[in-house]
Every structure is written in C-alpha cells, then in structure tokens.
Amino acid sequence: MKQITAIIADDEENLRIGITTMLEQLWPQLTILGQAENGIEALSLIEKIRPDIAFLDIQMPGMTGVEVAKKSAGLSKVVFITAYDQYAVQAFESEAVDYILKPLTMDRLHTTILRLKNQLGAKDDTRYVDEKLKKVIQVLENRITPDYLRLIKVKTGDDLRFVPVSQVLYFKAEDKYTIVQTAGHEFLIKTPIKELENTLDPNQFWRVHRSAIVNIDKIKIVKRSFTHQMMVGFDGINQCIRVSRSHEHLFKQM
Amino acid sequence: MSNLKGIISSLAITAVFNTAIALLLNFMVLKEPQLFETFVISQLTGLSICLFVHIGMIISDEKINKWMGGCIALGLITGVIVGGLLSWGFLSVFFGVDLGYYFKHVFLYIAVFGIVFGVPITYFFSSREKLIESEKRIQNEKIKRLTMEKEAAMITLRLLQAQIEPHFLFNTLSNVISLFDIDVAKAKQMLIDVNEYLRVSLARTRQEMVTLSQELDLVRQYLDIFKIRMGKRLSYEINDQTGRHDLIFPPLIVQPLVENAIKYGLEPKIGGGKISINCEIEKEMLNIVISDTGMGLYENANQAGIGINNVSQRLESIYGTKAGLTLTQNYPSGVKAIIKVPL
Numbered sequence: 001m002k003q004i005t006a007i008i009a010d011d012e013e014n015l016r017i018g019i020t021t022m023l024e025q026l027w028p029q030l031t032i033l034g035q036a037e038n039g040i041e042a043l044s045l046i047e048k049i050r051p052d053i054a055f056l057d058i059q060m061p062g063m064t065g066v067e068v069a070k071k072s073a074g075l076s077k078v079v080f081i082t083a084y085d086q087y088a089v090q091a092f093e094s095e096a097v098d099y100i101l102k103p104l105t106m107d108r109l110h111t112t113i114l115r116l117k118n119q120l121g122a123k124d125d126t127r128y129v130d131e132k133l134k135k136v137i138q139v140l141e142n143r144i145t146p147d148y149l150r151l152i153k154v155k156t157g158d159d160l161r162f163v164p165v166s167q168v169l170y171f172k173a174e175d176k177y178t179i180v181q182t183a184g185h186e187f188l189i190k191t192p193i194k195e196l197e198n199t200l201d202p203n204q205f206w207r208v209h210r211s212a213i214v215n216i217d218k219i220k221i222v223k224r225s226f227t228h229q230m231m232v233g234f235d236g237i238n239q240c241i242r243v244s245r246s247h248e249h250l251f252k253q254m
Numbered sequence: 255m256s257n258l259k260g261i262i263s264s265l266a267i268t269a270v271f272n273t274a275i276a277l278l279l280n281f282m283v284l285k286e287p288q289l290f291e292t293f294v295i296s297q298l299t300g301l302s303i304c305l306f307v308h309i310g311m312i313i314s315d316e317k318i319n320k321w322m323g324g325c326i327a328l329g330l331i332t333g334v335i336v337g338g339l340l341s342w343g344f345l346s347v348f349f350g351v352d353l354g355y356y357f358k359h360v361f362l363y364i365a366v367f368g369i370v371f372g373v374p375i376t377y378f379f380s381s382r383e384k385l386i387e388s389e390k391r392i393q394n395e396k397i398k399r400l401t402m403e404k405e406a407a408m409i410t411l412r413l414l415q416a417q418i419e420p421h422f423l424f425n426t427l428s429n430v431i432s433l434f435d436i437d438v439a440k441a442k443q444m445l446i447d448v449n450e451y452l453r454v455s456l457a458r459t460r461q462e463m464v465t466l467s468q469e470l471d472l473v474r475q476y477l478d479i480f481k482i483r484m485g486k487r488l489s490y491e492i493n494d495q496t497g498r499h500d501l502i503f504p505p506l507i508v509q510p511l512v513e514n515a516i517k518y519g520l521e522p523k524i525g526g527g528k529i530s531i532n533c534e535i536e537k538e539m540l541n542i543v544i545s546d547t548g549m550g551l552y553e554n555a556n557q558a559g560i561g562i563n564n565v566s567q568r569l570e571s572i573y574g575t576k577a578g579l580t581l582t583q584n585y586p587s588g589v590k591a592i593i594k595v596p597l
Contacts, residue, residue, distance in 0.1 A: 014432040014436060017432055061524045062522075102424050102425055103424060103430075103431045104431070151556065162562075164562050217405075236575050
C-alpha cells in the first residue's frame with residue numbers, strides 16, 4: 001500500500017508538536033514529512049513535496065492558511081485548523097472540506113482521520129473535493145464585514161502618525177488638501193472629502209457642507225448665527241463649521 | 255441665500271425702527287421740525303449701521319463668541335461713520351450744506367443718536383439670537399450627558415470583551431493541552447498564568463480605577479502567556495520609572511494597546527519582534543509609551559483601529575481633553591503608542 005504523507009503548518013511550535021503527537025497515536029501509518037511555521041514556508045513545502053494531506057492553521061504570518069490552500073489548490077487535501085472564528089465555522093459546516101477547532105480533541109481528530117482515509121481511498125472524487133474547497137475559500141475570503149476608516153495616516157514632518165477617527169472634530173476641504181482637525185492639532189491629508197465620506201462610518205460622520213464632514217460625537221452646539229446661517233461648534237476649539245442649507249435637515253431633530 | 259434673506263429681513267425691521275426714531279426726534283427733540291431731512295438721515299444712518307454690523311457678524315461667524323463682540327462694535331462704528339458721510343452727501347446735494355458746517359453742527363448729532371439708538375437695537379437683535387442659541391445649548395447638553403454615560407459603558411464593555419476574546423482563549427488553551435505532552439511544568443505554569451489573567455480581567459468589570467503597577471502586572475501575565483505561545487518570536491520589556499506603586503490608573507487602557515501590538519504587529523510578522531513598555535512621570539503627567547517592532551499599520555489599520563479608538567474614547571471619558579493617545583510609526587519598524595494622563 002502506498003504510503004500516506006502529510007505536512008503540518010502552524011506558527012505556534014507547541015501546537016505543531018501537539019497535533020503531531022496526536023496524529024502519531026491515532027494514525028501511526030501516516031508519515032509527517034515536514035512542518036512549517038508560517039504561510040510562505042507551508043506553500044513551498046506543499047509545492048516541493050506534494051503531501052497527500054496538509055494541516056493548515058488559518059491565522060499564520062506571511063500568508064494565511066486560506067491563501068496557502070488557494071495557491072496550492074489540487075496538490076493536497078486540506079484540513080484547516082482554527083481557533084474560534086464564527087465565520088470560518090459557518091463556512092466549514094456547510095461544506096465537505098474538513099476543519100478542526102482548537103483546542104484539538106482526540107475524538108474530533110479521529111473523525112477527521114476516518115474522513116481522510118475515505119477520501120484517499122476513493123479515486124474519482126478529487127475534482128469534487130476541489131470544488132468544495134474553492135467554495136469554502138470563497139466564503140472565508142468574503143467574510144470581511146464593511147470596514148470603516150478608523151485610523152487616519154498623517155505626515156507630521158518626517159513622522160507618520162495615525163490619528164484615531166474618534167479624535168477628529170471635523171474634516172474640511174482646503175485647496176488641494178483636507179484639514180483633519182482634532183482638539184489639539186490640525187493635520188493636512190491629500191484624501192479628498194468626497195473619498196473620505198465614503199469610507200467613514202455614516203452614523204458618526206456627517207457631511208454638512210460641500211467641503212466639510214463633522215464628527216457628531218464632538219459637536220458641542222448647533223446654532224443659528226445672526227444671519228440665520230446654521231453653524232456647528234465643537235468641544236475644545238473656537239472654529240465653527242457652516243452647515244449648508246441642503247444639509248440643515250440633519251440637525252432638525254436635535 | 256439664507257444670509258441674504260436674514261440681512262434683508264433685519265434691514266426691513268431696522269427701517270421701521272428708523273422711521274420711529276425720525277418721528278420721535280422730529281416731534282419731541284428738535285426745536286424746528288424738519289421731517290424730510292430727519293427721516294432721510296435717520297434711514298441712511300440706521301441702515302448703514304445695520305449693514306456694517308451684519309458684515310461684522312459674517313466675519314465673526316466662523317468663530318464662537320470670542321470675536322463676536324469686537325466685530326459688532328467695529329461694525330457699529332463703521333456704520334455710524336459711513337452713515338454720517340452718506341448723510342452729508344444727501345445734505346450737500348439737496349441743501350448745499352458744506353463739509354465744514356456739516357461737521358460743526360450736524361455730524362455730532364448723527365454720531366450721538368446713531369450710537370444711542372444703535373447700541374440697544376443691535377443688542378436687541380443679538381440677544382434674541384443668543385436666547386435661541388442658549389436654549390439649544392441646554393437641550394444639546396442634556397442629550398449629550400445621557401448619551402455619554404451610555405457610550406462610556408459601551409466602550410468599557412467592548413474593551414472587556416476584547417480582553418477575554420474567544421480566539422485568544424481557545425488558542426491559549428490549545429497550547430496548554432499540547433504542553434502536557436511536551437513539558438508538564440510549563441503546562442502547569444501556563445494554566446496558572448491563564449487562571450490569574452482571567453481572574454484579574456473579570457474583576458475589572460467592577461473596578462473604575464486600579465493602580466498602574468496592578469495594570470502592568472496584568473499586562474506582564476498576558477505577555478507571559480504569549481511568550482509561551484510564540485516562543486522566541488516574542489520578547490518584551492516593561493520599565494516602570496515612575497518610582498511610585500500607588501499611582502491611580504484606569505484599567506483597560508494599556509492592555510488593549512499591547513494586545514493590538516501582538517495581534518496586528520508581531521503575530522503576523524514572520525520573525526516576530528519585541529514589545530517595550532516605558533512609564534515615566536514628566537511635568538505632572540504620566541507618560542506610557544508602548545512600542546513594538548512589528549508589521550506597522552497598513553492594510554490592517556482599520557481592524558487595529560477598533561481597539562485604538564475605544565482606548566482613545568475611554569481616556570477622554572475619564573480625563574476629558576487633559577489626557578491623550580498618540581500613535582506614530584516606530585523606527586525602524588512597528589508602531590509606537592504614547593499615552594499621556596494627568597497625575
């Protein structure tokens with residue numbers, strides 16, 4: 001009988017040793033040909049020795065287990081190993097490709113081994129499994145929830161600073177630049193207001209003018225000036241921002 | 255557009271005032287009534303004051319209160335002068351009055367009456383505005399206070415949840431299980447660390463303030479757990495140079511930033527790296543610098559930003575604007591977070 005081979009990839013050494021020890025006990029015929037401690041090593045190992053099975057941790061430096069599986073598709077059967085990750089669990093539960101949750105248990109690993117043995121024994125289902133794998137990868141890659149801009153990169157002299165958006169009072173267009181105003185500082189960035197508007201959390205940041213976006217958590221006062229112009233004032237700064245007539249309705253309920 | 259509407263409506267109101275003033279002056283103050291001249295001069299002066307006060311207010315619009323008074327006063331004086339000059343123009347065209355005579359006998363009256371009537375009328379307008387403004391301010395304050403309390407509680411909860419995040423827990427426990435096959439003593443130590451870390455973390459739900467050294471102890475435990483997991487890929491140092499063991503400090507400030515440094519800085523970096531925490535007192539401020547030599551903030555910036563914004567908001571809800579969190583690039587690589595809080 002042909003020898004069955006595997007590799008194990010996990011960035012934490014203890015966990016690599018842990019799964020190796022368990023596999024040795026449950027499946028002594030399996031030959032573990034190599035171990036990888038990051039995604040890049042894992043991929044080159046798979047490409048080099050083409051093992052029957054690759055046990056891949058999902059979160060690894062260099063490249064995630066999902067990326068490794070995608071790039072090495074068809075070369076090995078993949079078993080994903082992951083700590084709690086609800087999206088991953090959802091993806092796996094609906095599909096045939098196997099996964100193991102950390103902490104690993106003997107029982108669960110035994111089930112995985114039985115499934116692997118079945119799949120390796122069957123000759124014609126490789127394409128079927130590959131299709132399933134592709135689907136799982138797709139689900140895992142699309143799990144990114146709408147992600148708002150949370151840190152603004154600004155240059156101050158030679159330094160690169162990251163300003164948390166919760167510190168920003170307002171953004172205001174000025175010539176080719178956008179002013180990022182915090183309580184203590186004023187920074188200039190090149191991102192136009194229009195682009196910022198699309199990336200900021202709309203529940204926290206309101207466009208109040210063609211050239212201004214304000215952080216509503218930081219508004220101290222909404223006033224009408226002597227000339228009936230609606231203005232918003234902020235904590236810790238004297239400068240006000242004009243609200244254009246077409247955006248006044250935003251503040252009507254306040 | 256709303257500017258123009260506002261100006262026109264207040265010019266109209268001013269014209270009514272002007273007419274009343276002209277009638278008043280004509281019949282009750284002046285010895286020889288000259289209704290036409292009094293009416294025209296009163297309108298010219300009044301409207302010019304109104305116009306210039308408006309211009310003053312538009313200029314001061316972008317600032318709150320600070321420049322308002324000055325701009326209004328300047329508008330008033332300019333209005334009086336321009337109104338006076340217009341009045342002279344009117345008198346010289348219709349009655350051939352020359353400049354010398356005008357200045358001697360007429361301008362002073364215009365200036366005095368302009369200011370006597372102009373000040374209370376301007377005050378009337380601006381105080382009416384302020385009244386509306388202060389009502390709104392009170393309402394806003396109420397809403398803000400209520401939402402802020404809720405917000406602060408939410409932030410604390412989010413930070414606490416992050417501290418005992420499932421991914422961290424399951425990965426750590428799986429290490430402990432593996433360690434029982436490799437090194438029992440190490441496995442025991444790790445379980446003790448995890449136990450202690452959980453106990454202290456959960457106790458934090460009931461504590462508003464702890465001491466800095468307690469907080470650093472928790473961070474040390476957290477880092478020790480990761481040191482077993484990441485092995486030689488992680489090193490750390492904690493330097494507390496404050497020399498004080500009783501420094502009051504809020505929980506959930508340092509730990510989330512250290513967690514970020516590991517999760518987005520060192521864990522994804524192939525070679526790993528180092529975390530340094532330095533605490534010192536400078537000019538009545540406590541400075542805590544957390545730096546790592548990790549990946550830096552790039553594609554992961556928005557994910558990492560969740561914790562950073564939470565910490566920043568939490569600092570603000572505790573210390574107001576007196577505290578601060580600054581994030582910069584660390585050299586040669588990684589991120590440096592600087593926390594400053596008043597003592």
